[in-house]
Amino acid sequence: MKDLLRRLTSIPAPSGREEQIRAFIQAEIKDYCDDLTVDTMGNLIAFKRGGKTKLQFAAHMDEIGVIVTAIDEQGFLRFGNVGGIRPHQLYAQRVRFPNGTAGVIGAEKVDDLKQLTLEKLYIDIGAASAAEAKTKVNVGEIAAFDYPFVDLGQRVVAKALDDRVGCAVLIEALKRVTKPQNDLYCTFTVQEEVGLRGAKTAAFGIEPDLGIALDVTGTGDTPEAPKLAMKLGQGAAIKVKDVSLITHPQVKELLTMLAEKNGIPYQFEVLPFGGTDAGAIQLTKAGIPAGVISIPCRYLHSPSEMIDLNDLEAAVRLVVATMEHPITL
Ligand SMILES: [Zn+2]
Missing domain, CATH: 2.40.30.40 (Peptidase M42, domain 2)
Known part of the structure; x- marks a missing residue:
């Protein structure tokens, strides 16, 4: 996972220029899905057959620039x-x-x-x-x-961990899932950082029954930090609210139940700033239940973002558990 993160964060892909990162992810996942397409906006959509419910995951490929x-x-x-x-x-x-x-x-x-x-x-x-x-x-x-990846052991520092860590979670989950119980649409989206644009058209095309974004969130665990509950190393964060989304209660309950059942460390997230692709997905057509699995990250939107590998592993396990749980809405 560390090596995957190192490679993902080394590729320059500011919003609107996602070609290189898309080609890399395409090569990485082509053997782990039933169909792989690129839509008009440039979103990469990996489809894996599994069941009746259409489950969309979204991790954005772009970074600030x-x-x-x-x-x-x-x-x-x-x-x-x-x-x-x-x-x-x-x-x-x-x-x-x-x-x-x-x-x-x-x-x-x-x-x-x-x-x-x-x-x-x-x-x-x-x-x-x-x-x-x-x-x-x-x-x-x-x-x-343009900064190199830094390995601090349990924690790593890199530019663009927002949201290459979400891409890493989705890539790894696609590789690990053995018995998907839902039709999976794993979307690697474009232009999130400039207004959740890729996720909007991807969701319109897919018409999912449920959408889950994978993205980073802020933390309150550094000196004189804003009063936020999220901490590095305390597990995957199940979002409750940010500026773009109030998580659908069924999605929050589903993710919490799956974390409890599988012994996956988790924490609840309320973020008073920012939004994610889930904010765009929920407003598709007549509305889609949506939520977010977040990875706590320090120094957001700086060239030196920091995450804890425990949280990354917890997020992968929670995504796989969701893929392998027959969802009825
Ligand atoms: Zn992001």
């Missing part, structure tokens, strides 16, 4: 955000474009950190002029953070 808005005469790239990015976390960070071009983020002089808006920042790709910069990168190209 920056998009080039202009190139100035000295060859510095001005940029906007793709997804939720905090300007004060960007200074001196490294980014890489899908074509391999690397850069470091610099800042204009500011007297107060509060003045550090995106407009004050630029990407330096080592070009001495606009002409030289344009041989490497053009306006409209999107870059992602």
Whole structure:
């Protein structure tokens, strides 16, 4: 699992540029499903036959990034955000474009950190002029953070664990499931970070009876952290509410029952910010019962997100248990 996470997080795939990560996941799961398709938006949908109920899982492939808005005469790239990015976390960070071009983020002089808006920042790709910069990168190209995976033993640090850890959970569950009792639609979605867009069209096409997203959640277990109940290493988090979703009571009950029955460590999650693909799935057609299995993650949306492998394992087991439980609604 560690090695899978290392490979998944090393691939740059900012929202809208998911080609490389999709190709990687496609190769990884092709022998573990009955059908594998890519829809118009670019979602990868792995189907595995199992029963009457249509169960959709969703893990998003994209990660937050920056998009080039202009190139100035000295060859510095001005940029906007793709997804939720905090300007004060960007200074001196490294980014890489899908074509391999690397850069470091610099800042204009500011007297107060509060003045550090995106407009004050630029990407330096080592070009001495606009002409030289344009041989490497053009306006409209999107870059992602560029940092290596760090193995801390039980815990690991990487960029894009949001949501490659969800992708890892779904890949591993597909490999482990032996007797699926529902028709499984394992969707690896695009453009979650810019508004849950891929999940919306994927769910419309699938028309699932039930939808479950796999994503990261924040924690309250670091010094002077916001008062959140979720902790690293305490198990898979069963979401109760975030900004995009109030988990359908039947889904919450189902996941809790399956965790209890199988001795899977779990915790309940209430998140006062953010949303996931489940928020889009639940609003499909006349409504779909939806929920989320979350993996607690520290330093969300930074280049150094941290998760605990115990939580990853618990999430895989809970997904497999759900796949192998005949669901009636
Ligand atoms: Zn996410």
